[in-house]
Amino acid sequence: MSQAEKAKEFAALHKKGEPVIIYNIWDAGTAQAVAKAGARAVATGSASVAAAHGYSDGEQIPLSLVEIIASRIAASVDLPFSLDFEGGYAQSPADVKVNAARIIKTGAVGVNFEDQKVQGTGLYSIDEQCARISAFREASDGAGFPFFINARTDLFLQEPDAAKHGALVDEAILRGRRYAAAGASGFFIPALTDPAQIARVCQHVPLPVNAYMMKGMPEIAELGRLGVSRVSFGPRPYREAMTDLKEKAKRVL
Template identity: 35%
Template sequence: MQTSYSAAAFRELHHQATPLLLPNAWDAGSARLIESLGAAAIATTSAGVAWSLGYRDGNALPVEEYVARAASIARVISVPLSVDIEGGYADDPATVAETVTRLIDAGAVGINIEDGVGSPHLLCRKVEAARAAGERCGVPLYINVRTDVYARGLVPQEQRATEVLARAQGYRAAGADGLFVLGLVNTSEMSAIARDSGLLLNVIVWPDLPPLDVLAEFGVRRVSVGSWLPQTLWAHTEQLVRGFLRDNAIAPMMTDATPYSEVNAVF
């Protein structure tokens, strides 16, 4: 089965000498561009997908629209696809399993699922359900669990590494493969979490993150971009449109534009 092969290939990408770099995509076009530039896999940014479909980020994205978007991305790429499903878009683990099954059918071989400010115990049940869904589909799904302990300051700073490791123990037992610690930049804590969590560590581009070429020294196996790309493009588009509407400026829209023929040729 092609999906099973892709899932195995995606797993192997987390065991290289250097961390897997994932510039996150939000639609088929961005995914195809990212792949064409050499990305070994495609991972979605749930925020970027939500914004592109007209929804706020934060578990508000209708599952049927996300499944359709995942399928459109899978159609245009040949590398493995991992889908960020936020908190699973449901509190019921069985419903999360149904969503995961639909995404696997659409072409996904990996997921991100997060705890946010919710119960880590509930997330463990969701991870178990997602793992079972993958097994029923015959796909060794790569489950990357995001914890927001650092990013949201869920505990005092001096307790964050300990809290992450405590959560990681439960997530690993539930069937997780990777641990995504949003906002982690401290290298000593990074090393401790990578060493003691029993999961493959994922970090994200973040202020004060060490250089990408040294992250492997601290145990990082995967680095993602999250929503930084669509956020940057939003700012650039805002600048261009403001200039067009207020200042009658047209040259900036053409100066750095990729030629139409080059864009069309990517597909």
């Protein structure tokens, strides 16, 4: 498939109630392994990519190296590929647009794009993040195909007390609606685990909703019934693979 065909296929995989499963990878080799396992798309998690190359998460791995990794993944599998692009390695909309164009050239057909201030504190305001999303969309429109911007809100990740998440749902819904109007393709809500709250977001945000498979999450089938369109595993596959490697190495050494 061409990049444009992969982009259309990736968007079509996001069906409300029938979530596409993203078992996150971190390089070309893991992309090929997951593809052979039956994946319909592959996607990175930023923490995994960073750790696999000796860096901490939070845009510590150089963007130039991310471009190389992304290009190798995109070329290694005939599946849609989405990159966890964190905050776009930029703050201003103008710089986001420049970096978006660089990532589109790697062959990726989508990104995760978050609203927390990477290497800073707190979240961008809704207006600020909408301007950043719009800039990303302008760059992708120039490529001539429907690039998938999975707009991530860090509202729930930045509140460690899950008992307080219910009070944040209204703002999450507002962000999801505004992000949709700004040009986002999907809405990612990591760390929200309560079924009723997830269902509210799915009901009131006009975008495919991405849930994150962490401790305390409902099963994938239940998430589908709640209206989720995509589930992802983040750094868990990397951590489990490294634990397995360490244990096997111990037995040999």
